Amino acid sequence: MTDKDFAPASTTNLDRYGSPELPWSRPRDVLVEDTPGVDLTFFLATVRPDGRPHSAGVGAVWLDGALYFTSGPGTRKSRNLAANPACSVSVRLRGIDLVLEGTAHRVTDVSTLERAAAVYRSGGWPASAADGGLTASYSAPSAGPAPWHLYRLTLDTAVGVATAEPYGATRWDFRR
Structure with missing residues (x-):
């Protein structure tokens, strides 16, 4: 499946000023072109076991x-x-602020790890697949020692608010 084959099941126009709904291709194409x-x-937002929120920066790439x-x-x-x-x-x-919501699952298959590592390397991080994760000579100071887990976000919904023309705000639902 290619990026262009992956389409939302439905869209909802959230714009209150008369702008048409935004196509999913707009943020998707920027993710393809600009990562990494x-x-x-x-910024990844998760929930602690006691229900309190947690947010932290992560290194992310769009792949497949x-x-x-x-x-x-x-x-x-x-x-x-x-x-x-x-x-x-x-x-x-x-041109667009984006929030992606879904579930994250750890990736351990070597093929995906190697493809992800290649994408990260193309952006300047010298990652390689090893020990069921990614490794490199460095990572974020707070990451701890290698290997680092790789996660895939399975989308449920996404919300985009355009910050450049054409303006608009849209929610895309990917649940089937």
Whole structure:
């Protein structure tokens, strides 16, 4: 399946000023073009076991129609995802602010790890697949030691608010 084959099941126009709904292709194409080469900051929101929220920056890339991100196995975000995989990821893209909601699942198959590592390397992070995760000579100071877990976000919904013309706001529902 290619990115262009992956389409939302439904869309809802959230714009209150008369702008038409935005096509999913708008944020998807920016994710394809700009990850990992453009300096984007992705924020992962998870839920602690006691119900309190947690948010942290993650290194993320768009690959094969999905968002992938890394996290050290001992970090709060990885521990939260182990207990509850529901999460959201927010990012400001060229011309559109985007929130992706769904469930994150750890990826351990070597083929996907190697493809993700290649995408990360193309953006300047010298990642490689090893020990059921990704490894490199460095990562975020708070990531802990390698290997780092790779997660795939399975989308339920996404919300985009355009910050450049054509303006608008749309929710895309991917649940089938």
